[in-house]
Amino acid sequence: xxxxxxxxxxxxxxxxxxxxxxxxxxxxxxxxxxxxxxxxxxxxxxxxxxxxxxxxxxxxxxxxxxxxxxxxxxxxxxxxxxxxxxxxxxxxxxxxxxxxxxxxxxxxxxxxxxxxxx
Numbered sequence: 099x100x101x102x103x104x105x106x107x108x109x110x111x112x113x114x115x116x117x118x119x120x121x122x123x124x125x126x127x128x129x130x131x132x133x134x135x136x137x138x139x140x141x142x143x144x145x146x147x148x149x150x151x152x153x154x155x156x157x158x159x160x161x162x163x164x165x166x167x168x169x170x171x172x173x174x175x176x177x178x179x180x181x182x183x184x185x186x187x188x189x190x191x192x193x194x195x196x197x198x199x200x201x202x203x204x205x206x207x208x209x210x211x212x213x214x215x216x
Contacts, residue, residue, distance in 0.1 A: 151180060166197055188210065
């Protein structure tokens with residue numbers, strides 16, 4: 099047992115002072131798999147229901163054009179699309195070619211209420 103501990107410590111010291119690209123790559127891959135597994139295992143499933151954004155915007159839809167409403171339905175069809183829209187057009191400050199700036203601001207404001215659930 100003592101020899102095994104000495105071997106582990108020696109390997110750790112060697113890899114610390116003389117890093118090996120293959121070992122580092124393997125370590126990072128295994129670490130990612132392990133962290134993804136823990137994340138999936140400990141997930142609380144408190145997530146944003148994608149159509150909640152559309153439901154919250156229902157009273158304001160009178161100011162949206164038909165094309166904007168269609169695009170909004172597309173954006174709110176899944177949580178991944180809502181997150182992608184939020185990252186691109188709300189946090190990224192990019193102007194959408196479909197939404198009027200006022201309507202885009204309204205959509206971004208509604209999504210930002212649920213940012214921590216994306």
